[in-house]
Amino acid sequence: MANLTITGIIEKMTGKDKDYRYMATSDLLNELNKEGFKLDTDLESKLSNIIIQQLDDAAGDVSGLAVKWWGLFF
Numbered sequence: 001m002a003n004l005t006i007t008g009i010i011e012k013m014t015g016k017d018k019d020y021r022y023m024a025t026s027d028l029l030n031e032l033n034k035e036g037f038k039l040d041t042d043l044e045s046k047l048s049n050i051i052i053q054q055l056d057d058a059a060g061d062v063s064g065l066a067v068k069w070w071g072l073f074f
Contacts, residue, residue, distance in 0.1 A: 005031065006043050013050050018059035025054065025065040032072050 009031070012024030028047070031037055039047070054066035 003040060003043060006039065006047070010043075010046060010050065013054070018057075018062055021054070021057065021062045022059065022065060025051075025062060025069060029065065029069055029072065032069070 006028070009024045009028050012020045013028070015021060015024075051066050051069050054062055055070070057063040057066065
């Protein structure tokens with residue numbers, strides 16, 4: 001079930017709308033903070049690549065959340 005949630009989040013994180021990217025990244029942070037949260041290898045790789053792109057996002061609030069995510073993930 002968690003992987004379906006993450007798949008939906010990934011779609012929003014890669015969208016053109018900065019508000020959707022922000023909210024999706026925020027949702028991802030919430031998922032990461034849940035006890036027992038696990039990602040499969042494929043999703044982990046996809047998310048890592050997306051977050052690397054978001055670190056350079058034109059929207060400062062999106063890149064700020066990406067920095068927080070990076071700190072939690074690694």
